[in-house]
Amino acid sequence: MVGVVAFDELGVIGVAEGVASGELTPTVVVEEVCSRIGTWEDRIHAWSYLDLDGARMEAERLADEAASSRLRGPLHGVPIGIKDEFFVSGMPTGMRGSDVTELESSDSTAVARLRSAGAVIVGKTHMPVNNVLPPTRNPWNQEHTAGGSSSGSGAAVGARVVPAALGEQTGGSNLRPAAYCGIVGMKPSYGQIGRYGCFPFAWSLDHPGVIALTVADVALMLSVLAGPDPRDSTSRGAQATPATVAAMDAPPRVGFVRSHFYDRTEPELVSALEQAVDRLGDAGATTKDVMLPEYFALTWTSHRLIGAAERTLIQPTATVSGQRSSISPVTGRANIPASVGALMPVPYYLQARRVRRWLQQELTSCWDEYDVLAMPVAPGPAPRGMTTGDASLLSPWSLLGFPSISLPIGFATNGLPLAIQLVAPLGMDYQLLQAASWAEAVFGRLPEPPLPAD
Amino acid sequence: LEAISKEDALALLRSEAVQRYGADASWLEDSLVQLAQDMETISAVAIPDWMLGELG
Numbered sequence: 274m275v276g277v278v279a280f281d282e283l284g285v286i287g288v289a290e291g292v293a294s295g296e297l298t299p300t301v302v303v304e305e306v307c308s309r310i311g312t313w314e315d316r317i318h319a320w321s322y323l324d325l326d327g328a329r330m331e332a333e334r335l336a337d338e339a340a341s342s343r344l345r346g347p348l349h350g351v352p353i354g355i356k357d358e359f360f361v362s363g364m365p366t367g368m369r370g371s372d373v374t375e376l377e378s379s380d381s382t383a384v385a386r387l388r389s390a391g392a393v394i395v396g397k398t399h400m401p402v403n404n405v406l407p408p409t410r411n412p413w414n415q416e417h418t419a420g421g422s423s424s425g426s427g428a429a430v431g432a433r434v435v436p437a438a439l440g441e442q443t444g445g446s447n448l449r450p451a452a453y454c455g456i457v458g459m460k461p462s463y464g465q466i467g468r469y470g471c472f473p474f475a476w477s478l479d480h481p482g483v484i485a486l487t488v489a490d491v492a493l494m495l496s497v498l499a500g501p502d503p504r505d506s507t508s509r510g511a512q513a514t515p516a517t518v519a520a521m522d523a524p525p526r527v528g529f530v531r532s533h534f535y536d537r538t539e540p541e542l543v544s545a546l547e548q549a550v551d552r553l554g555d556a557g558a559t560t561k562d563v564m565l566p567e568y569f570a571l572t573w574t575s576h577r578l579i580g581a582a583e584r585t586l587i588q589p590t591a592t593v594s595g596q597r598s599s600i601s602p603v604t605g606r607a608n609i610p611a612s613v614g615a616l617m618p619v620p621y622y623l624q625a626r627r628v629r630r631w632l633q634q635e636l637t638s639c640w641d642e643y644d645v646l647a648m649p650v651a652p653g654p655a656p657r658g659m660t661t662g663d664a665s666l667l668s669p670w671s672l673l674g675f676p677s678i679s680l681p682i683g684f685a686t687n688g689l690p691l692a693i694q695l696v697a698p699l700g701m702d703y704q705l706l707q708a709a710s711w712a713e714a715v716f717g718r719l720p721e722p723p724l725p726a727d
Numbered sequence: 728l729e730a731i732s733k734e735d736a737l738a739l740l741r742s743e744a745v746q747r748y749g750a751d752a753s754w755l756e757d758s759l760v761q762l763a764q765d766m767e768t769i770s771a772v773a774i775p776d777w778m779l780g781e782l783g
Binding site: 628 | 728744754755757760762766772774
């Protein structure tokens with residue numbers, strides 16, 4: 274029966290504290306997950322692979338350990354969903370291809386860290402595979418997308434089937450599903466979470482991330498996941514982050530970005546964002562409109578070029594050759610599949626990387642007077658139909674590696690969640706979490722979506 | 728990197744596409760145009776002197 278364990282109230286922290294105190298057992302928690310899957314899965318299709326028997330067995334082991342006061346870590350007994358692209362020992366990786374059914378023999382770094390902290394890995398969550406969209410639907414309205422590409426992770430947490438999930442963002446894949454499903458999604462700074470065992474899309478753009486119910490839950494998850502990974506050299510400079518978010522010494526200074534992000538942003542969302550920023554100001558934050566420099570538009574150019582080139586080297590030649598040109602019905606812009614990226618002379622890729630480095634340096638000064646910059650996550654609420662929505666408002670930060678987080682701010686008139694994106698400079702993950710926690714207290718959380726009718 | 732026009736970039740890409748995928752590469756045309764535009768844009772960016780040794 275759904276509701277024995279209230280994930281919406283407890284979140285990651287509440288479940289972990291309940292298990293640690295003995296008020297909850299991991300077995301009861303996992304049974305709640307199974308019950309919720311039974312209620313929701315036929316409607317939202319969040320999972321590409323489930324190992325409920327394995328989760329039950331792991332929960333029993335964790336329950337025995339908890340009963341004898343042996344806790345593995347801060348996530349002891351917390352059920353977590355894993356985006357398909359992360360290798361999980363004993364589970365298949367759909368990204369390897371639909372005809373590949375072999376089970377992985379080892380965990381990705383991120384999954385290994387979650388297990389070491391006591392998490393129960395429930396299964397793999399859906400994502401687009403080889404440009405084929407998953408069947409995942411939005412818990413708030415199943416005629417609409419849950420976003421993507423961390424589609425299943427967003428839907429599973431949005432429906433409170435699990436209190437948190439692992440996602441990944443190369444363009445806009447972690448924050449967008451969180452925003453569309455009314456929850457919190459964070460993409461930490463590039464390299465904060467090791468990418469070993471994470472199926473690559475574009476190695477200098479790929480960011481493992483977290484989807485959860487609250488900023489505090491995200492912080493706890495990040496404290497487990499972040500840090501140098503000996504098997505991923507790009508994580509060498511990663512810094513461990515505290516498990517809890519301390520209050521800020523003073524209300525945050527918020528720059529409301531008024532340029533570049535509004536070509537397609539719907540008026541209803543612009544109005545909601547203005548109201549949200551006004552609420553922050555009313556609560557004591559310093560808020561001011563910000564115009565980004567004109568050359569900020571180069572972030573999109575550089576992201577496309579770097580992504581196209583790096584995909585070319587990662588994807589098999591046979592796959593690349595079959596990729597056709599297409600126009601996005603959402604953005605109206607042509608994609609650059611690896612088949613076309615393969616035609617680009619190398620100097621243009623190198624130039625795009627140099628431009629990125631220059632932009633990282635120059636744009637950091639935009640935060641001189643602010644703790645965070647604020648802007649939309651997506652042009653509107655989750656679109657209807659088979660799409661994952663528009664990633665373009667998120668990809669600049671995936672290019673630059675700057676940490677970004679999405680927070681729900683209310684509902685559109687069609688009943689779907691709306692969200693705001695907060696961004697900090699490279700390496701300022703903890704400061705971003707602090708400002709987001711402050712803002713979350715002002716906005717409040719969205720309620721749990723209603724259980725589907727039978 | 729010398730600046731390249733969109734037209735020259737598109738001609739270069741079409742030639743490469745024919746070599747790699749055969750005479751009819753029209754199924755890639757929209758993406759070739761987008762990539763050519765991006766090549767023109769990125770090649771026109773003047774990198775500051777201090778960046779000359781940087782790859783990013």
